[in-house]
Each structure stands twice: as C-alpha cells, then as structure tokens.
Amino acid sequence: MQHGKHQSATAVVAKVPGGKHPGVKQPRVKLSTRQKMERAYHQYGFPLGFLALPVVIYAIFVISPFVQSIYYSFTDWTGLSSDFKMVGFKNYDWLLHDDLFWTAVGHNVLLLLVVPLVTLGLGLFFAFMLNVGGRSKKNAAVSGVRGSSIYKVVYFFPQVLSIAIVALLFQFTYNPRNGALNAFLGGIGLDSLQQEWLADPKLALWCLMVVMVWCNVGFYVVLFSAGMSAIPKDFYEAALLDGANRITTFFRITLPLLWDTVQTGWIYMGILALDAFAVVQIMTVGPGGPADSTQVLGYMVYTKTFRDGQAGRATAIGVAMLIVTLIFAVIVGRLGRRERLEY
Amino acid sequence: MGSTPDFGRRDLIKRSAALGLVAVPSISTLTACASGGDDGNKVDKGKKSDKNPLAVNESAALDVVIFDGGFGQKYAKDAEAEYEKAYPKTAGKVKHSATQKIQTVLQPRFNGGTPPDLIDNSGAEQMDFGTLVAKNQLTDLTPLLDAPSVDDPSKKVRDTLRPGVVEMGQFDGKPVWILYYAYTVYGVWYSKTNLEKLDAEYPETWDDMLKVCEKAKKKGIAGWTYPGKFPYYMPFSLYPFIAKIGGPDTLIAIDNLEPNAWKHPAVKAAFEAYYELYKKGYILKGSPGLTHIESQTAWNQGKALFIPNGSWVENEAKKTTPKDFQMSVGAPSSLDSSDKMPFGTIWASGGEPFIVPKAAKNPEGGMELLRIMLGEKSTKNFVKQVSSLTSLNGGTDGLSLPPGLQSAQEALEKAGTNVVNPRLQDWYVALQKQQIGVGALGEMMAGRMTPAEAIKKIQKFADETAKDDAVKKYKHA
Numbered sequence: 001m002q003h004g005k006h007q008s009a010t011a012v013v014a015k016v017p018g019g020k021h022p023g024v025k026q027p028r029v030k031l032s033t034r035q036k037m038e039r040a041y042h043q044y045g046f047p048l049g050f051l052a053l054p055v056v057i058y059a060i061f062v063i064s065p066f067v068q069s070i071y072y073s074f075t076d077w078t079g080l081s082s083d084f085k086m087v088g089f090k091n092y093d094w095l096l097h098d099d100l101f102w103t104a105v106g107h108n109v110l111l112l113l114v115v116p117l118v119t120l121g122l123g124l125f126f127a128f129m130l131n132v133g134g135r136s137k138k139n140a141a142v143s144g145v146r147g148s149s150i151y152k153v154v155y156f157f158p159q160v161l162s163i164a165i166v167a168l169l170f171q172f173t174y175n176p177r178n179g180a181l182n183a184f185l186g187g188i189g190l191d192s193l194q195q196e197w198l199a200d201p202k203l204a205l206w207c208l209m210v211v212m213v214w215c216n217v218g219f220y221v222v223l224f225s226a227g228m229s230a231i232p233k234d235f236y237e238a239a240l241l242d243g244a245n246r247i248t249t250f251f252r253i254t255l256p257l258l259w260d261t262v263q264t265g266w267i268y269m270g271i272l273a274l275d276a277f278a279v280v281q282i283m284t285v286g287p288g289g290p291a292d293s294t295q296v297l298g299y300m301v302y303t304k305t306f307r308d309g310q311a312g313r314a315t316a317i318g319v320a321m322l323i324v325t326l327i328f329a330v331i332v333g334r335l336g337r338r339e340r341l342e343y
Numbered sequence: 344m345g346s347t348p349d350f351g352r353r354d355l356i357k358r359s360a361a362l363g364l365v366a367v368p369s370i371s372t373l374t375a376c377a378s379g380g381d382d383g384n385k386v387d388k389g390k391k392s393d394k395n396p397l398a399v400n401e402s403a404a405l406d407v408v409i410f411d412g413g414f415g416q417k418y419a420k421d422a423e424a425e426y427e428k429a430y431p432k433t434a435g436k437v438k439h440s441a442t443q444k445i446q447t448v449l450q451p452r453f454n455g456g457t458p459p460d461l462i463d464n465s466g467a468e469q470m471d472f473g474t475l476v477a478k479n480q481l482t483d484l485t486p487l488l489d490a491p492s493v494d495d496p497s498k499k500v501r502d503t504l505r506p507g508v509v510e511m512g513q514f515d516g517k518p519v520w521i522l523y524y525a526y527t528v529y530g531v532w533y534s535k536t537n538l539e540k541l542d543a544e545y546p547e548t549w550d551d552m553l554k555v556c557e558k559a560k561k562k563g564i565a566g567w568t569y570p571g572k573f574p575y576y577m578p579f580s581l582y583p584f585i586a587k588i589g590g591p592d593t594l595i596a597i598d599n600l601e602p603n604a605w606k607h608p609a610v611k612a613a614f615e616a617y618y619e620l621y622k623k624g625y626i627l628k629g630s631p632g633l634t635h636i637e638s639q640t641a642w643n644q645g646k647a648l649f650i651p652n653g654s655w656v657e658n659e660a661k662k663t664t665p666k667d668f669q670m671s672v673g674a675p676s677s678l679d680s681s682d683k684m685p686f687g688t689i690w691a692s693g694g695e696p697f698i699v700p701k702a703a704k705n706p707e708g709g710m711e712l713l714r715i716m717l718g719e720k721s722t723k724n725f726v727k728q729v730s731s732l733t734s735l736n737g738g739t740d741g742l743s744l745p746p747g748l749q750s751a752q753e754a755l756e757k758a759g760t761n762v763v764n765p766r767l768q769d770w771y772v773a774l775q776k777q778q779i780g781v782g783a784l785g786e787m788m789a790g791r792m793t794p795a796e797a798i799k800k801i802q803k804f805a806d807e808t809a810k811d812d813a814v815k816k817y818k819h820a
Binding site for chain 1 (some may be wrong): 446447450453454456468470471473474475477478479480571572573574627628629631632633637641772773776777780781782783785786789791813814
C-alpha cells in the first residue's frame with residue numbers, strides 16, 4: 001500500500017542521527033589531517049553507512065528507471081524489440097499536437113483538484129465528528145459522537161480491499177441494467193434519476209472520482225484522528241469556556257494544529273489522482289471512454305506501449321506526467337507554507 | 344547532512360514525501376531493459392525425414408504460450424501431448440503456459456531476446472503485429488506451409504487451409520508471419536427459438552428487420568443489444584453490411600485508409616440503418632454500459648433478439664445459454680434491391696493468430712506443433728471442445744456440430760465466394776477500437792451522435808492514422 005511505503009521510507013531518513021548538536025559551538029582548534037578524517041567519518045561516514053543500502057536500492061529501482069525513461073523518450077523504441085534509434089524531440093512534438101494527450105491532461109488536472117479536496121474534506125469532517133464533535137459528557141470536555149470507535153473501524157474497511165476489487169464492485173454497482181445504484185433509485189421511485197453512469201461521457205469521470213474518494217477517505221479519517229488526539233484537550237476546554245461552537249473550534253483550533261498532516265495527505269492524494277490507472281482500466285467503457293471521457297495519462301502510457309507498440313511516445317507521456325507532478329509538488333509546497341505552532 | 348540547526352523532522356518528511364511523489368506514478372512498466380540481444384542460442388536441427396519434414400530436434404525442449412480466453416487452453420495441451428507422442432524424447436520437456444495478459448507477460452521476453460517457441464497472440468492484450476513484423480521479430484512460416492500435411496503426405500499444409508488464411512498471415516510480400524488457427528464467422532447472432540416465439544424468421548431485408556424489432560418491442564423485448572463497453576463489436580455485423588450495400592471495394596478502401604473512404608454513400612446508408620434501431624427504441628435499455636458477457640447473458644435470457652458477435656460466442660456463452668436456444672448466425676439483411684452483393688455476404692476470417700518468434704530457441708518445434716494442430720485429429724478435438732471451426736478446410740466430417748457452429752458452417756456455404764475480410768482490427772488497433780469503436784460507433788448507438796457526425800469523426804481519425812508515420816501501413820493485395 002502506498003501510504004505504508006512512504007511512511008517507512010520517511011522513517012528511515014528521519015531517524016538518521018545528526019552529526020552535530022545545533023547550538024553547541026565547536027572549538028576552533030587546528031586539526032591534523034587524521035583528526036579531520038576521523039571527524040569527517042563521525043560526521044558523515046556513520047550515517048552514510050546506514051544510508052548506503054537504501055540509497056543503492058532507491059537508485060536502482062527508482063532513479064535508474066527515470067533516467068532510462070527519459071532516455072527512451074528521445075527514441076523511436078517500440079517496446080517489442082531492442083532495435084531503436086534516437087529521434088530527438090519528435091515524440092514531444094507529437095505529444096504537444098495530440099488532442100488525446102491534452103484531453104488526458106485535462107482529466108488528470110480535474111482529478112487533482114477534486115479528489116484530494118473532497119477526500120481530505122470528508123476525512124477531516126468525519127475525524128472531527130469522531131473525536132471532538134460529540135455532545136460533551138460530564139467528565140470530558142470534548143468527545144466524539146456516540147459509537148465513534150465502531151465508525152473508525154468501518155471507515156477503514158475500504159482501505160483493506162485491493163483497488164481491483166473495489167473497482168469491480170463499483171462496476172457492478174454502476175451497471176445500468178441490474179446494478180445496485182439504478183435498482184436503488186428505481187426502488188425509491190426516482191426512476192427519472194436513473195443513469196447509464198459509466199456509459200455516459202458526462203458522468204463517467206465523476207463516477208470514477210466517487211470510487212477514488214470512497215476507498216481513500218477511511219485512511220484519512222484514521223490519520224487525522226491520530227493527529228487530533230495529539231492536540232491538547234485544554235485548548236478545546238478554553239475555547240468552549242469562551243463560548244466557541246463546534247464550527248469555530250474546528251476552524252480556529254483543529255485545522256491550524258493539523259495543518260502539516262493535511263498537507264502531507266494532500267500530497268499523497270495528489271499522487272493517487274495523477275495515477276487513476278486502475279479504476280480507468282477496470283471500470284470504464286473502452287477502456288478510457290466513452291469517447292475518451294475518462295482518458296488519463298497513466299492509461300495512455302499503457303495503451304501506447306502495449307497496444308500500439310509505441311513505447312518511445314509512451315515514455316514521453318511518462319516524462320510529461322513527471323513534469324505535471326513536479327509542478328503540483330511545487331505548488332503544494334508554496335501554498336502550504338505557514339507559520340508552525342509548537343505545542 | 345543533519346548539521347543545519349533548523350532542519351526539522353517535518354521538513355525531512357515533506358522533502359521525502361515530495362521525492363516519493365515523484366516516484367509513484369512512475370513509468371516503471373517501461374523499465375524492462377531494452378538492450379538485450381536478439382541472437383538467442385538456437386537448438387540444433389534434427390534429422391529431416393518423411394515423418395519429420397521440418398527437421399525438428401527430437402529431444403529439444405519446446406516453450407508454448409497460449410492465450411487463455413474464450414477457447415481455453417486444453418486444445419493446445421492435447422496437441423502438445425500429440426507432439427510428445429511423435430517425439431518421445433521430448434516427453435516432459437514441453438513447457439506450456441497460458442495467460443490472458445499476453446503483452447505484459449511476453450513483451451519483456453521479446454525485449455530480453457528469450458521469447459517462447461510458439462505463441463497464441465490473441466485477446467484484448469495481443470501484441471501489435473505490425474510492430475512485430477516491422478521489427479523483424481517473427482519467423483517466416485513458409486517452411487511449415489510447404490511441408491506435407493499430417494494426414495495426407497501428398498498435400499502441402501497450405502493446400503489444406505481455408506481460403507484467405509494464408510493471405511491473412513502476410514503483411515508485405517511473400518513471407519507468412521502468422522497462422523490463424525481458428526476460423527471465425529462474424530455476423531448477427533440470434534436464437535431461432537426466440538424468433539419462432541414471435542412467429543418470425545431471420546429477416547433477410549432491413550424492412551423485415553425493423554418489422555421483427557417492432558413486433559418484439561410490443562412484447563417488451565428489445566430488438567438488439569450490444570456490448571456497449573466494447574462498442575467495437577458493432578463492426579462484426581456493420582462492416583459486412585457496408586460491403587453488401589457498396590460492394591467489397593468499399594471496405595478495401597477503408598482498410599487502405601484512402602482519403603474519404605468513409606464518405607462513401609454505402610457507409611452512410613449502413614450507419615443510418617443502425618441509427619434507426621436506436622431512434623425507434625429497439626435497443627435494449629442500458630446496452631451502452633454492458634460488457635460482452637453481460638450483453639450476451641441478456642441476449643441468452645431472451646431480453647433482446649439480435650447481437651453482433653463472432654462464432655466464439657457459442658463457447659463463451661455456454662453457461663448462460665438455455666438448452667433449446669438454437670443459436671444461429673445470420674448474414675446482414677439486405678438494405679434494398681440496389682445492394683451490390685447478394686444476401687448471404689458474410690465476414691469470416693482467421694482467429695487465434697499463432698506466431699513463432701524469430702529469436703525462439705526451437706522454431707522448428709513451434710512450427711511442428713502447428714502442423715500437428717492442423718491435422719484432422721487435433722482439429723476435431725478443437726471443434727468438439729470449443730465449438731469453433733479451424734483453418735483446416737473440412738475436419739468436421741462425422742462430427743455432430745453444436746447449433747451455432749452448424750449455422751456458421753451453413754452460412755459459409757451459403758456465402759460461397761461472398762466472404763469479406765476487413766482488416767482494420769488487426770492492422771490499426773487503436774483506430775478500430777478506441778477511435779472508431781468507442782469514439783464514434785458507441786456514441787452513435789447510444790444516440791449521442793448522428794450518423795453524419797460519426798462518419799465525419801471517423802474520417803478524421805482515419806486521416807490522422809494515415810498521416811502518422813509511427814504507425815506502419817498495410818494495403819490489401
């Protein structure tokens with residue numbers, strides 16, 4: 001699971017001991033070369049010893065594919081034979097003039113705007129209700145709604161299902177003939193609202209977004225719950241004494257103190273939104289349809305490589321994805337910059 | 344590192360998260376090393392004899408990969424057993440594997456220079472033939488075609504095949520790169536029983552087609568259904584319909600990507616006829632959202648009368664087909680008396696394309712297995728197991744065929760020489776499936792596009808493909 005991978009990766013980096021203690025002034029003494037080297041070893045060698053293996057693994061399995069992909073994007077490689085030649089910027093030229101590419105970029109950007117916003121918004125709302133939103137009891141100033149511990153487990157359910165299963169289940173749900181959704185609408189007498197869902201180009205992408213939100217919201221409920229439980233209760237008590245209501249406490253206390261977690265979540269959700277390959281490939285008409293209404297960059301890379309035997313172009317799309325991702329990362333980094341509160 | 348006083352833990356998390364962000368939507372599927380050599384170590388040739396005309400190494404291993412789709416894989420296993428019987432020293436050395444993911448399983452092996460000896464390159468994930476041929480990745484199967492057949496040593500294999508099969512395997516010039524093992528009949532599939540219930544027969548004219556659909560509609564039954572998730576099933580009955588109206592050259596011009604090929608009046612007439620099915624409400628509600636299995640099931644349940652399909656449907660829909668269904672295939676109905684080709688004109692062509700990679704270790708073995716499969720014994724086994732014809736002309740004598748296959752056989756006899764074979768689906772997959780199928784036909788059948796709009800869009804797609812120099816072009820001989 002993606003979240004797990006990143007957390008462990010960050011843990012490795014974060015645990016590296018610093019060589020010097022900040023603030024401790026180093027005495028200015030002339031050192032012999034040997035002493036210098038010893039000092040250098042203590043300063044850099046020790047942490048490097050720990051880091052070497054992960055860095056090598058990272059270089060082989062993450063960095064080198066990137067370098068290779070960038071290289072292949074300048075070739076006419078088919079993906080089917082090792083016979084290819086350099087073609088310069090031809091693939092990129094094609095890319096810039098390909099309507100489908102821009103359609104896919106548009107869809108990815110829309111996913112990037114909507115999916116994280118809705119997922120994190122719902123995650124925050126649910127987490128707040130579970131932890132702080134309940135009516136105050138006698139002993140505790142703040143508490144969650146009744147049965148909040150059960151809800152937490154229920155919310156987390158989708159997270160343990162593989163995306164392939166979730167996508168298949170929703171595909172059945174959206175089936176226009178005997179799917180649960182249309183059956184439900186028919187059952188409560190709202191026949192006029194019955195749709196062809198995934199077969200309607202106006203709705204298909206939104207149907208996918210619902211699935212992406214559904215299977216990720218639970219994780220953020222748990223993540224934000226953990227973050228909220230770290231916020232001292234005194235803050236809430238003080239706010240309540242001053243007559244703040246739930247909405248005010250949420251925006252004035254919870255959200256500011258949770259900001260870093262939200263920002264990290266935003267980045268993770270961004271990754272997911274830029275991918276979206278699985279839901280497109282499993283669920284949609286075509287796939288990628290109807291009429292290219294659910295084309296995304298990830299799926300385009302796949303079809304160009306495997307269906308059309310144009311791996312050179314596909315890697316160029318991959319590089320374009322990389323650029324979109326970098327832009328996103330920079331924007332999120334800029335937007336998220338705030339004064340940090342220590343508590 | 345670590346010496347900046349205010350280099351906090353959170354920054355680290357953020358930076359590494361940003362790094363991970365770069366990594367995750369990565370293009371890791373493309374990391375297969377593309378620099379592997381193409382010169383595999385070939386096994387030594389065996390001794391050529393009457394029994395071994397291809398000089399197969401009698402003790403070498405054989406590596407076979409079968410597409411595990413509508414036809415399953417048992418027929419191939421049975422043929423491999425025959426192979427081991429013919430060459431006893433290979434017993435236990437025939438490596439059989441089956442997958443639906445042909446591309447993802449085999450593409451890395453091609454790149455690494457270690458492909459198997461025989462591949463059934465079929466299904467939704469088949470590797471692009473144009474690229475395989477253009478990049479010289481396949482073995483010319485001419486030695487196999489010129490070898491004597493298993494059953495009759497006086498006949499060459501090529502003379503035992505159904506018409507058109509050898510030509511389909513050629514791309515440019517003489518070499519034959521692909522051998523299509525199954526023989527597929529495409530058309531309008533229906534249940535005789537369900538038509539009888541309506542007191543109707545298969546409509547030979549389009550007016551009758553509309554009348555039957557109207558009759559069905561009054562009883563709450565839809566005329567047509569189709570797999571809206573894969574709208575490139577529509578051409579199975581639509582393309583021969585176009586050929587029937589405008590003559591076989593209409594389709595040839597389309598296949599050759601000629602300018603304005605789609606602007607032919609026959610195309611417009613055929614599209615408008617199909618669009619009328621939608622406009623008159625003869626299409627099963629929800630069809631645009633159904634998979635092939637879901638639409639076939641609805642058709643089996645009698646909710647719709649007709650479905651565009653190919654002869655694999657009988658095997659694929661076996662579990663949901665009622666016993667008295669009497670599955671049949673019909674040729675496209677006549678639009679009017681000015682049609683260029685007679686009623687009975689049908690689309691039939693090879694299916695299940697088998698290839699022997701150039702870098703295969705044991706290419707003779709791969710061809711020999713094909714030769715055995717094209718013998719009568721294996722053919723009968725295939726026909727019985729999966730109810731589909733093979734490319735072997737005949738091979739059905741003495742077998743009692745299931746109804747669908749029987750009707751396909753009869754349809755072929757009725758068609759005689761009026762068999763068309765549109766090639767868009769193997770020459771230009773992206774054009775056929777994503778652009779024409781999902782992009783235009785699906786939209787038209789769902790009523791979101793008029794025939795004129797659909798034709799305009801398709802012509803634009805076809806022109807773009809014709810202009811794209813990354814796509815290898817083919818022409819009908």
